[in-house]
Amino acid sequence: MLDAVVELIAEQGMGAVTMDAVAARAEVSKPAMYRRWPTKQDLILAAAESRIGPLSVPDRGDFRAELREILMIRMEAYRVPGADRLLAGVIGSAAETGSVRSAYADYIARATGETRRILERGIARGDVRPGTDVEAVATLVAGSLLFRVIGEQQLPDEHLVEAVLQLVTRAVGVDG
Numbered sequence: 268m269l270d271a272v273v274e275l276i277a278e279q280g281m282g283a284v285t286m287d288a289v290a291a292r293a294e295v296s297k298p299a300m301y302r303r304w305p306t307k308q309d310l311i312l313a314a315a316e317s318r319i320g321p322l323s324v325p326d327r328g329d330f331r332a333e334l335r336e337i338l339m340i341r342m343e344a345y346r347v348p349g350a351d352r353l354l355a356g357v358i359g360s361a362a363e364t365g366s367v368r369s370a371y372a373d374y375i376a377r378a379t380g381e382t383r384r385i386l387e388r389g390i391a392r393g394d395v396r397p398g399t400d401v402e403a404v405a406t407l408v409a410g411s412l413l414f415r416v417i418g419e420q421q422l423p424d425e426h427l428v429e430a431v432l433q434l435v436t437r438a439v440g441v442d443g
Contacts, residue, residue, distance in 0.1 A: 268293040268300060272314035277349025281356040284311065308360040312374050315357045319344045321377045330389035331436050334408070337382055338428040341412050345423050351416045358417065379405045386439070399439045408435060 271292035275283045286307060290297045304310040324336045344350060361371040382405040389395030411431045415423045 268295060268303075268310070269314045269317045272310060273318060273349055273353060276314075276352045276356060280352055281311075281359070284356070286310070309370060311353075311356050311360055312370055315353055316374055316377070318347065318350065318353065319378065320374075322381050324381055324385060326388060328392070330385060330392070330394045330440065331432065333385040333388070334382075334435060335428065335432050337385065338408070338412070338431060339425075341409075342423045342425070342428050345412055345416050351420070354413060355417050358413075375409075379409050382408050389439075394441055395439050396441055404435060404439055 268289060271289045272284055275288055275292060284307065286297055286300055289310065290300055293300075300310065304313055319341070322337065322340055324333045324340075327333050327336070345354070357371070357374070383401050386395055386399060386401045386404055390397055390399060390401075408431065411427065412423045415421055415427055
């Protein structure tokens with residue numbers, strides 16, 4: 268079902284995603300879908316999480332190497348056809364009212380969680396400055412790639428990854 272959502276978005280845009288269209292594409296019943304995802308927004312968030320969800324970077328003993336890995340993984344995910352429309356849809360669904368807002372906040376917390384973890388690990392290890400605003404840096408890291416894809420409507424590339432890596436490590440690294 269989640270593949271059907273991503274395919275519809277990639278082919279036709281967010282407007283093509285209806286419970287009927289997804290059920291038909293996935294060859295499942297609508298009641299089966301509604302049991303797992305009570306709203307279209309829940310379904311879109313689940314599809315996003317299946318493609319651009321949490322990740323895990325092992326302790327490499329170096330904040331810079333860990334951040335590069337996160338940026339490269341996200342860059343590759345955002346370069347997949349339809350990812351731009353999927354990300355825009357997720358962000359658009361955040362503007363909706365009701366329980367979706369908390370679901371969106373939970374998704375973002377999971378998606379940016381590893382950036383926060385590597386920052387905290389770097390502080391503990393001594394290669395990230397103590398007192399670094401972990402939430403602000405995690406937002407900066409995520410926002411740079413998202414804005415490239417959605418705002419600038421360009422695919423993120425290794426040049427952007429290296430630029431963000433340089434800026435962040437200069438700002439928060441103990442050797443910066």
